[in-house]
Amino acid sequence: MLITGKISIYIHIPFCEKKCPYCQFYSVYPKKDLIEKYKKALILEIRSKQKLFFKRDIVSIYFGGGTPSIVDFSFIDDVLNEFNINNNTEITIETNPENVTVKKFEGFKKANINRVSIGAQSLDDNLLKVLNRSHSSTDVKKAIDNIKKAKIDNISIDLMYDIPHQLINSFEDTLDQLKYLDITHVSLYNLTFEENTFFHKNKDKYLPYLPKEKDSLKMLNKAISKLKNLGFLRYEISAFSKKGCNSKHNLGYWQQREFLGFGVSSFSYFNQTRHKNISNIKIYIKNILENKNIVDFEERLSYPKNIIELLLVNLRVIDGVNIKNFQKNNGKIPSNIIKYLDNSIFIKKENNRYKLSKKGLMFYDSLASDII
Ligand code: SF4
Structure with missing residues (x-):
């Protein structure tokens, strides 16, 4: 296909x-x-x-x-x-x-x-x-x-x-x-x-x-x-x-565009799955030549972890996230997370978009650990 x-x-x-x-x-x-x-x-x-x-x-x-x-x-x-x-x-x-x-x-x-x-x-x-x-x-x-x-x-x-x-x-x-x-x-x-x-x-x-x-x-x-x-x-x-x-x-x-990584230790995000190639150049070359596995690990996050991670990464962009479109494209955000966003000092709401506030831009890691 x-x-x-x-x-x-x-x-x-x-x-x-x-x-x-x-x-x-x-x-x-x-x-x-x-x-x-x-x-x-x-x-x-x-x-x-x-x-x-x-x-x-x-x-x-x-x-x-x-x-x-x-x-x-x-x-x-x-x-x-x-x-x-x-x-x-x-x-x-x-x-x-x-x-x-x-x-x-x-x-x-x-x-x-x-x-x-x-x-x-x-x-x-x-x-x-x-x-x-x-x-x-x-x-x-x-x-x-x-x-x-x-x-x-x-x-x-x-x-x-x-x-x-x-x-x-x-x-x-x-x-x-x-x-x-x-x-x-x-x-x-x-x-x-x-x-x-x-x-x-x-x-x-x-x-x-x-x-x-x-x-x-x-x-x-x-x-x-x-x-x-x-x-x-x-x-x-x-x-x-x-x-x-x-x-x-x-x-x-x-913005969760799929990407394929090639080469030793490269990451990919494809078909909602993340994988990483092995981090040893000699083994990488040998395995490619012998048609053997070069993937070190593969992970497919389950709901709701996948949605929450995606939301967090999307929030890094200054334009923020339109929650309605986000849910239409990716699935429902758990209600406790929406409640958190509505009340968080790290988030501001503008034209139906959730964006990082001034504090959120400075302390993104705190927001991330609160949500995860
Ligand atoms: S070790 Fe190489 S890849 Fe790492 S920061 Fe230095 S130049 Fe860049």
Whole structure:
């Protein structure tokens, strides 16, 4: 059976020169022969699932990692040739600032990449050292220049706050430098100490230097107002964009568009089921070649957990949720949850939509734990 409708694609490229102390994504060192073997396995996986996406409208393709820009033009081109893309397909590649040359990105542009997401994290060179990053703030500026020279205009950067040793002034300085960057989108994250990361293993050493909660809130508020002044509209809790430059791919995650993930450790959401591929590149390649299972886990949430999770993810978007339409498309929201939303300080009601209030935008995690 051929399936139709909109879909997104995620491709995991698991190569990094070194591991950042806060990062929990799966990555390995980029050896040349391993990259070649991985490409072959990845394409075999894509072909094996062709009937799931062949007739569908591919809204977006996202090369995430790892550091996808480590691979060359032909890798990206060969992978993209497996999909029916159209003029509206948003095709993003993530890069680190130090990997960007005009030639490389001209190649990516030729392969149909039309959006780049740069892992800048900060424009404070001292904090970049705390994060053990290999780039400087000057590299970020050069990277943007080179991507523009390669004629790719849709450029996003990742920025972080709550970095150990970060001061409000330093964060403000990073925000002030944004006006000199020709970018269309900012993803703003607070650093958290995730399990199995260097920071988590050494948290006793770093925790005393984390910004206090009140300073963290101040940083968030400064970011919101400065980004607004620069013309970036907040369209999701952590995403800000210039007009018309919302990330189609990320909006899909927040609005339950199906997506297929390919590659080692990638996630998929398909047919109301989530699954994750195994997180070991050697086993992934071997199992693909031997036609064996590559799924690590699969889960299909039952009612009402599925509806509640979906609602929570939908609420992350600033436009909020039209409850009537939501229930028509997804099923009935339990009455105790509706009652909670009607009375919560984290929620406001506007034109039949439930939206995060000012407090809800600041304390989304509290709302989530109340509801779940
Ligand atoms: S470069 Fe990105 S994916 Fe690689 S270790 Fe650092 S944060 Fe993780």
